Amino acid sequence: MSLDNLTLGTEIRDARERAGYTLNKIAEITRIREAVIADIESDNFSSCGGNAYARGHIRTIAKVLKLNADSLIEKFAKATGDFDRPMIDLLEESSVVKPRPVRPQVSYKALASVAAGVVALLIAVPAVISLFPSNETSPNPSSQGAVPSTTDKNSTVVATKTSGVSLVVTGISGKSWMGIQDASGAQVFSGSISNGETKSFTDDQLLQVTIGNAAAVSLNVNGREIGTPGGTGEVVHLSFEPGNSNNG
Structure with a gap:
């Protein structure tokens, strides 16, 4: 039977048996749980933990059994309907990374309205201020701080009484x-x-x-x-x- 007519799981199982490997031996070599490998050979990928992990397991097993990994991944995509999805999507689906936050859609019309409002406000404020008279007055010399006086050496110095x-x-x-x-x-x-x-x-x-x-x-x-x-x-x-x- 042509490999094209075999399912992904059947192709992996046949290759393993031809190589003389048991499920336990493949699990030992690949560090993939034996139950997960058995499910993959039955075309059941639910125990893989998500499509991203399933693809990784398939490539690891294909390397050990000297199978065409790309061909197996193509069969996996046809079986699951998961065609060429970005890796970040697969990682999010498998809870490997946190979902990306959804960016709010910004309305350019709203931004233009806000900008126009700000410009109008900047123009209006100085005009309103100019309508009111200024209350500023010139400084009163009498309100200024006193200028310290100096004492010549012939003047009399009077000491003030202190607590000491x-x-x-x-x-x-x-x-x-x-x-x-x-x-x-x-x-x-x-x-x-x-x-x-x-x-x-x-x-x-x-x-x-x-x-x-x-x-x-x-x-x-x-x-x-x-x-x-x-x-x-x-x-x-x-x-x-x-x-x-x-x-x-």
Whole structure:
């Protein structure tokens, strides 16, 4: 009998028997379950798991039995009505891949209408805005932020009272040396102060001050002017605490 007159399953079974293979042996070689091979030989492809898998099984078996795989696939297509379908369709049918999402059909007429509406809106908005008077006014100079003032070196500096201790030292004649420590004994300042210079110091608890040539400087402690702390060439040691302008 001509091979063309044989069904796919019959051609595979005859070739297997001629080669001396059992169903179990073909299953061992191809890694296809014996029951599936038996169904294929009976032209029953339901146990293959889908047409994509069925085609793969047929080609694998054809390779082992040295059969024409394309001829067998053609017989499979005639038997199932599955002619030249795209592989992606076969994979989706066999649940190998997720079904492709259906893209919504876009109406070009609708897109044109939306575009025309947007253009009309862009034209109309500026025209409507132009109908209303502008409420913008020029800036009022009086509302601008104040410009910080500068103090020349001969002006008097007044210290404001703080929650801690504050000290303002102003050089009034000649030159004086000064050393200042905080409550922990750390050095806050060590250096000279000349006529016209002003230096400010603050601490939460205590300022300990040593001044050489005490007559050359004037002190303002916690917002209170106390003047020169000593005479010309005199070295003084002072301590100032919050709310206390008396030296110790």
